[in-house]
Structure formats: structure tokens, C-alpha cells
Amino acid sequence: MAKQIYPPSITGKGSGFATGGSVLDHAFGTSDAYTLGVEEEYMLLDGETFDLVQHIDTVLAAVSGHELEARINPELMQSVLEIATPVCHTPADVEEQLRKIRGYVCEVARAQGLRVGSAGTHPFSLFERQRITARDRYRNLVDQLQYVARRELIFGLHIHVAVDDPEKAVQVVNGLLLHLPQLLALSASSPFWRGEPTGLSSSRQMVFAAFPRSGPPPRFKDYADYAAVVGQLEKTGCIADYTHIWWDIRLHPRLGTVEIRICDATTRMEDVVALTAYCQALVKHYCEQFERGETIASYHRILTTENKWLAARYGLEAPLMDLATGKRNRVPVARLIRRALKEIEPHARELGSERELEGVGEILARGNGSDRQLRVFNANRDIVEVVREIADATEVAAVPV
DSSP states (O other), X not given: OOOOOSOSOOSSSSSOOOOOSOTTOOOTTSSOTTOEEEEEEEEEEETTTOOBOOOHHHHHHHHTTXXXXXXXXXXSBTTEEEEEOOOBSSHHHHXXXXXXXXXXXXXXXXXXXXXXXXXXXXXXXXXXXXXBOSOHHHHHHXXXXXXXXXXXXXXXXXXXXEOSXXXXXXXXXXXXXXXXXXXXXXHOOBOEETTEEOSOSBHHHHHHTTSTTEESOOOOSSHHHHHHXXXXXXXXXXOSSGGGOEESEEEETTTTEEEEOXXXXXXXXXXXXXXXXXXXXXXXXXXXXHHTTOOOOOOOHHHHHHHHHHHHHHGGGOEEOOTTTTOSSOEEHHHHHHHHHHHHHHHHHHHTOHHHHHHHHHHHHHOOHHHHHXXXXXXXXXHHHHHHHHHHHHOOOOOOO
């Protein structure tokens, strides 16, 4: 049985971590390798208009004293709710926990005349109408970032995978840079912003790009290299601690995990589980490559960033550079995903997640969240109907606890 290393909120945003101590301190190796933790950010919606509502305190009061209370947390804006799973060993465990937590949150919201939705952006709500949550961390964030923070009306999915060695974790992150555009294309669910179709599959990425210390991380040589960079930011007062580094994928030393942060909040729970299986098997693939003493290929940030842009723009239709083979012509992102699936399927088998990994192929077959939203919108140009569909697809039946 893995040791419990994740706190009730594993996000690093408002999770109550103490900040002092050396940046070299870490928890890599204190848990079984490849254990999982998942965070989702939800929209709080009016049950009739489907606009965002500033009711996080109402929901938190309703869950007070419940055994899942610690799994349900506020976020920057009062119209946003975050949930976090406990440590899970398999994607099937993640599905069980999400079904329990999602179902409970949806039940509580319904009782308050609200709905819950999971997508990268709200299709029509305006950030100017949102209120900041009354927590010092969020007030300080707005004080530091000003308009950039006030504009951050976006919702993400974060997946943690435990790694048992810090040097290994650094190289795993370097390897995963190749796959960030694939994960974005699979999860993209934000084609609308301020009531308008943007022509992008993930508008969330464009909004979050304004944040400092965001986007794909640099390639680090080793853990000391990483610690030196983060330590410089900390000791000069640029950041309070490393959780103020918002890269698309980052080390989370105090949890002993690699945290994949690029995904849009994902509407269908089965897609979240499939993405979790994909991430877990990829991490295992690169861990074992490192253990064999093989060099893990990495690519210039300009190239990985260009592929990320193409995924944000075109989603599952994105024509990406095939960096692994160096072919001159771009290839469909779906082809790269299928190639990765073939490579990591043996790892998924060993992890007991073959069935869950098959869900990635199902996303390729039926489209991502952005595709579904656009189909609904194009049927009759009703933006409210788009949000209603998001809420309907987000809901799962409450599981007795």
C-alpha cells in the first residue's frame, strides 16, 4: 500500500503548504512509483440561465462536516470550485474517486439551485463580473499580476504521477515535453470566449499564456539545475515558492510527483480517466528508459511551443511537426497519439490500465470537448445550449458514502 503523500488539496494553489526549507528537499521515493492524484476545476452555474454564479461559499457551507469536505476547495474566483482525489494506484481507482466526488458535488449544487460544469472556459460569462475569493493567497495574486490574474476565468485538469527519484523525475519531464501537444489536443474543451467562437480548440491556453512562468518548461540537466533556478527565483522574492511556477508540466517536489497541467478541464469523466491512464503509462515509459541508462530525447523549446500552438488552434486536426523522427512534412496529431499508444500499451498492461487507456482511442474517434461544443452551437447558434450540454455531460450519479 502506498504511503499517503498528497494533502487533501494537491494543487499548490491554496493547499496550505509551508514555504521555507531548501528547494532541494523533496518527497520523491516516499510513495510507490506511478501512484496518481487528479484535480479538476469546475464552473458553478445558475440552474436556469447557466451563467456563472459567485456561490463558492454556499457550496462550501453545504459540504461542511461531510467526509468529502477536504476534497472540495475554493479557487481564485468565487464561481470556481476545485476538487482533488486522494492518492490512487490505478486509473480505475481515479474513476471510482471521481465518480464519488463529482457525484456528490453535483448533488450538492442541484440542492442549491445550481449546476456544475467542466470545460476549459465558460462559453459566454465575462471575467469582469467575477469576484475574487476572499483568501489572502488570491488577493496577493491579483495584487501582483493585476489584469492578468483578473482575466483568468479558465478551468484546468491536473494529473499527478509519483516518481521515485528526483533525477529520474527531471528526465521524465524532459521526455514528456514531446507529448504536451497530444495531451492538449485530446483534452481541448474551450472553443468559446466571451460568447464568441474563437476559432481555437483551446482558448484557455491563450488566456493562461499571459501568466508569468507559464508554458512549456525549460529543459533541465538534472535536479540540481532545477533547484538552482527555482532557488534563485525564491531567494530574490520573485516567487514565494515553486508552486508559483505555472508551467504546463512541472516537478512537485513536496509531493514527489510529476504534475501534468496542460489539459483543459475535461467534461466527460471517462475522458479524464483515459487521460490519466495515458499520462501514467507515459511516465512509466520514460522512467524505465532512464533506468536502462538510455538518453531521453528532448527538443528545443521553440519547436515544442510551436507544436503546442498548433494543438491549441486545431485540436485533434492539428498538423504537428514529427520531432521524434525529424520528418520534413507535418503529420496529424492523431497519428502521433496512435504511435504513442502502441509504444506504451505494454506499460498500461503492467499497470492494469489497458481498458482505461482504450478511452484515448475513443476520444480520437468521437472528438474532444471542443468538437462537441461546436457541434451543439452550430446546430442552432444557441450559446446557452452549449453550457447546458456541458453541465449535463459533467454530471454523474451521486455515489452513497
